[in-house]
Amino acid sequence: MVTSSSSATNGLIECQGVTKTFGGVVANDDIALSVPPGRITGLIGPNGSGKTTLFNSIVGYHPLDSGSIQFKRKEISKLRVPQIARLGILRTFQQTRIYSKMNCVKNMLVSVPHRCETYRTMFSEHSPEVTERAEELLEFVGLYQKRLLISGDLSFGQQKLLEFAMALMNEPEVLLLDEPTTRINPTLINGLIHRLRRANEQMGITLFVIEHNMRVIMNLADHIYCLANGKLLAEGTPDMIQNDKRVIDAYLGGQV
Amino acid sequence: MNNNTKTLAGCAAILLLGIAAPFLFPNYTFQLAVLWMFILFALTWDTLGGQMGYNSLGNILFFGAGMYICVIVQIAWAGYDVAEYTAHFGAVKIEVTYAQYYGGLIIGLILAALGSVLCAVLFGRVVFGLRGPYFAIGTLGIALAAGELVGTWDYVGGGGGITVPFYPGDPDERALLYYFLCFPLAISTFVFLGWLYSTRFGLAINAIRDDEEKAEGMGIHTLRYKTIAWMSSAFFLGISGGIFGNMVGFVEPLEVAFPVVTFGIFMVVMVLLGGKGTLWGPVLGATVFHVIKEATWTYMLGWQWVALGALIIINIVVFQQGILGWAQEKWPERFGIKVEDDDSGRETG
Numbered sequence: 001m002v003t004s005s006s007s008a009t010n011g012l013i014e015c016q017g018v019t020k021t022f023g024g025v026v027a028n029d030d031i032a033l034s035v036p037p038g039r040i041t042g043l044i045g046p047n048g049s050g051k052t053t054l055f056n057s058i059v060g061y062h063p064l065d066s067g068s069i070q071f072k073r074k075e076i077s078k079l080r081v082p083q084i085a086r087l088g089i090l091r092t093f094q095q096t097r098i099y100s101k102m103n104c105v106k107n108m109l110v111s112v113p114h115r116c117e118t119y120r121t122m123f124s125e126h127s128p129e130v131t132e133r134a135e136e137l138l139e140f141v142g143l144y145q146k147r148l149l150i151s152g153d154l155s156f157g158q159q160k161l162l163e164f165a166m167a168l169m170n171e172p173e174v175l176l177l178d179e180p181t182t183r184i185n186p187t188l189i190n191g192l193i194h195r196l197r198r199a200n201e202q203m204g205i206t207l208f209v210i211e212h213n214m215r216v217i218m219n220l221a222d223h224i225y226c227l228a229n230g231k232l233l234a235e236g237t238p239d240m241i242q243n244d245k246r247v248i249d250a251y252l253g254g255q256v
Numbered sequence: 257m258n259n260n261t262k263t264l265a266g267c268a269a270i271l272l273l274g275i276a277a278p279f280l281f282p283n284y285t286f287q288l289a290v291l292w293m294f295i296l297f298a299l300t301w302d303t304l305g306g307q308m309g310y311n312s313l314g315n316i317l318f319f320g321a322g323m324y325i326c327v328i329v330q331i332a333w334a335g336y337d338v339a340e341y342t343a344h345f346g347a348v349k350i351e352v353t354y355a356q357y358y359g360g361l362i363i364g365l366i367l368a369a370l371g372s373v374l375c376a377v378l379f380g381r382v383v384f385g386l387r388g389p390y391f392a393i394g395t396l397g398i399a400l401a402a403g404e405l406v407g408t409w410d411y412v413g414g415g416g417g418i419t420v421p422f423y424p425g426d427p428d429e430r431a432l433l434y435y436f437l438c439f440p441l442a443i444s445t446f447v448f449l450g451w452l453y454s455t456r457f458g459l460a461i462n463a464i465r466d467d468e469e470k471a472e473g474m475g476i477h478t479l480r481y482k483t484i485a486w487m488s489s490a491f492f493l494g495i496s497g498g499i500f501g502n503m504v505g506f507v508e509p510l511e512v513a514f515p516v517v518t519f520g521i522f523m524v525v526m527v528l529l530g531g532k533g534t535l536w537g538p539v540l541g542a543t544v545f546h547v548i549k550e551a552t553w554t555y556m557l558g559w560q561w562v563a564l565g566a567l568i569i570i571n572i573v574v575f576q577q578g579i580l581g582w583a584q585e586k587w588p589e590r591f592g593i594k595v596e597d598d599d600s601g602r603e604t605g
Contacts, residue, residue, distance in 0.1 A: 059473065085475035097473075099466035101533070102459075103593065110459040114475040122481075123455045145595055170474055 010073065012037040012174055012206050013058060013089070018067035020050075020057055027053040029230040030067070035174065040200050040207040042221030044214075044241070046250055049227040051210045052094060055176050059091045060084045071174075086115045088173035092180065094210075096159050100152030104143055104162055107151050108134035111166040134169060141165045141195065157184045161192075168199060174206045175199070181213050189213070193220055218242060226250070271443070278435045285431040289503060291546045292435075292442040296496050297519065298526040298538030299445050300489040305524065306532030307453065308485050309465030314379075314395030316520035317402050318493035319500070320513035321375050322368035324412055326498030327507050329367050330421050333360030342413040350421040357424055365498045372494025376486040384482050387468070396516070403514030417508030420501055434503045441499065445492045450535055452488065461485050465533070522549075525568050531580030540579050 011034030020028040027050045035041045043051050056062055058069055060081045069077040076084055099107050109126050138144045141161040146154065151162055160180070167175055180196065181189050193216060199205050211217040217224065218238040226234045226241060228250040234241060241247055274292075278285040297315075304310040331338050334352045341348055352360070383394045407415040423430040452458055460481050463471040472478055501507045514520075522545065530541020545567075552563040571578075577585060584591045 081472045082475050082477065085473055090475075091473065093470075097467050097470040099463045099470070101466050102462055106459055106462070109456075110463045110471075110476075111474055112456075114477065117477065122457050122460075122484075123452075125455055148592055148594055150593060166474070 011035045012072060013208070014068075014070040014073075015054070015058070016068045016070075018054065018057055018069060019065045020053055020062065021065055026230045028057065031227070031230075031232050033225050033232065033235070035206060035208045036223070037173075037206050038200075038204060039222045040196070040209065040220055042217045042224035042238075043208065043210045043227065044212070044217055044224060044247075045227035045233070049250075050230040051227055052178055053230075054227070055091055055178055055210065058084075058176065059089060082114075085170075086113075088115075088171075089176065090167050090170055090172035090174070091176035092163050092167055092178055094178040094182070096156065096163050098151050098159050098163050098166065100150070102151060103149060104138055104147040104151050104154075105131070105134055107162060107166055108138060108169050111169040113171050137165045137168050138162075140168075140198075142191075157188060160184060164192075164195070168203065168205070172205060174208060177207060177209045177211075179210055179212060181211065181216050189216060196220060214242075274439050274443070278432055282428070285428075285435050286503065287546075287550060289431075289435040289438040291543065292438040293496055293500060294522065294526060294542040294546050295539050296438075296442045296445050296492055297523040298530065298542040299442075299449055300492050301523040302527045302532055302534075302538045303449060303452075303461075303485050303489050306527055306534070306537070307458065307465060308461040308482065309468075310384075310482065311392045311524070312395040312486075313392050313516070313520060313524070314383075314397070314399035315489060315493060315523060316514055316516055317379070317395075317399045318372040318375060318490040319497035319519065320399075320402060320406070320509070322365075322372045322494030322497030323501035323507055323513045324406065324497075325371040325494070326361075326364035326368040327418055327420050327501050328412060329364035330357075330360035330502075331418070333363060334421050339411050342411065342416075342418055345413070345416050350419075352421050352424060354424050357421065360421065361498075361502065365495050368494040368498035369491050370494075372490040372497070373487045376490035377483060380479075380483040380486050384479055384486075399514055399516050399520060403509045403516065406509040406513065413507075415509060417506055417512070420505050420507060422505075423502075434499060437499050438496070441492065441495060446535070446539065448488070448492075453535060457481065457484070462533075525571065528571055528576070528578055529567075531578030531582070531584075534580045534584075537578055537580040544579070 013035040015031055015033050018028050018031045019026070031054060043054070045051050057064055057077070060076070060079055060083070064077050067077070068075060071087055071089060076087065076089075079087075099110065102110070109130065112126070112130060135144060135147065138147050141164060143158060143162060143165065146158065151159065154162065160183075164180065177196070181192055184192060196207060196209075197220070200207050209217065209220065211220070221238060224236065224238055224241045225232060226244070226247050233250055234244045234247050236244070277288050281288065301312070301315055304312050304315075328338055331341055331350065334350050334356055336348070336350060341350070379398055383391060383398065386394045406412060412418065423433070460471070460476055463476060464478055464481060468478060497513070501512070504512055507513055526541040526545045527538050528541070529545055530539065531537030548567060549564065552560040556563050575582070584593070588594065
């Protein structure tokens with residue numbers, strides 16, 4: 001799935017001058033960044049620095065004030081949420097959103113890609129291969145035994161894993177993960193990192209990850225962008241970011 | 257397998273009972289036909305209200321639209337000028353032969369179904385932008401407005417209504433005819449919805465119910481699904497409206513065609529009573545409701561609306577999950593909700 005043909009200078013997602021304000025609050029101010037294909041890109045920043053707003057802008061939750069967002073060199077900032085999802089950009093939510101009254105298998109089945117849906121596929125049953133794929137992915141996140149339980153009854157961490165599995169079921173090209181390890185039991189975090197890596201390496205899914213846990217993001221990401229007060233503060237490899245005086249100041253300043 | 261056999265035997269028993277009922281209880285043929293119609297009401301309401309999470313208070317619109325379309329077509333088919341006929345307020349009696357009668361009825365019901373589906377497409381564009389209580393009020397408004405507007409439309413008889421062409425045979429034969437239209441129609445609705453909910457379509461509307469924003473975020477064509485779900489409700493309700501107009505023999509906008517506060521509310525109550533979001537819940541709810549309703553009308557005359565209101569209040573305050581919802585909470589394993597640690601039990605849907 002990794003497209004080696006696209007040149008290194010051209011990211012899968014390219015943001016240029018992205019600006020978004022809510023009333024007088026400038027949530028994103030002239031942000032330029034690039035998510036290279038096949039890699040894991042990190043997005044960090046203190047609370048309120050505009051990370052989730054940027055995610056929302058990319059997946060089309062709200063119109064931009066100015067700037068452009070391109071996916072595979074195609075402008076997507078004017079498209080609506082389902083259209084962008086069908087192009088292959090998917091996001092998971094900070095608060096975790098699943099279909100809480102359905103069981104896990106059904107959650108997975110309904111998450112199949114809707115890219116080339118026809119009236120015939122709409123009214124067909126899921127093929128055994130699709131069900132098998134769903135169960136494989138549930139196995140992958142460790143929920144196979146609980147697959148027939150109503151998903152709303154699962155623990156928060158399990159719901160988070162289910163949401164991740166659902167995203168994989170959708171076969172996205174890019175997956176935007178909003179704080180994947182928040183509120184997950186620390187002992188499970190290593191397993192999750194391992195699964196994120198496997199999704200990236202084996203399934204060829206480009207990852208763009210918002211994360212507060214520094215240990216996680218420094219381990220996971222190839223390249224990290226740091227936002228502060230809606231502006232792009234720094235970017236670089238995990239090592240460069242870790243030693244960047246501005247980043248350290250922003251975090252210390254932001255958390256007091 | 258044992259369970260499958262039981263289910264099949266149960267379905268066969270219901271079918272046989274359905275066929276035999278009007279002969280066993282010839283005095284109740286009309287009421288039994290209404291029971292099947294109530295089952296249809298509940299099933300079609302649940303498609304949106306239970307399965308998709310859109311509580312429509314305006315589904316009765318399709319019932320009334322189907323009724324008017326069917327009756328107008330029947331009058332025209334019998335060779336009468338509709339405007340002239342309605343202008344005489346029932347002073348003209350339409351005499352038709354069997355062939356004319358059945359021809360008009362069949363064409364009328366087909367056009368009633370299509371007309372109602374068209375209404376669902378058009379109004380769907382307007383109301384599917386609304387969510388939650390706003391959708392309920394929006395649809396309620398449309399149904400109320402439809403009743404009032406038809407009441408001022410002289411071509412279809414206005415508030416005075418229209419008398420439906422008379423059946424050429426004797427009344428018992430007529431009662432049987434309409435019973436054997438209602439019964440297969442309700443069964444078809446059940447079979448169709450059972451199939452629909454087993455497809456990808458069924459899962460998608462469940463997803464819309466649970467979290468529509470998430471469904472959009474996963475790329476589901478939400479408006480398309482919502483519109484088709486409403487169209488399928490409208491299809492069956494339109495036909496049932498055409499049949500009911502003929503059963504009553506007189507079509508009038510507020511009480512018969514667009515009875516928002518009786519049938520329109522009954523639909524919701526029956527589903528809540530039986531358990532929403534299930535296939536059998538509406539069937540169960542409609543049956544229990546119809547029996548209670550007839551019992552109160554017979555034994556508590558004068559207090560029947562009070563009794564019915566009390567039933568609704570109890571249902572909503574202490575029994576929200578309905579009969580089937582309650583059973584599912586009590587015996588989750590019977591509904592396939594369980595932890596599995598081997599491959600023996602595959603998902604059966």
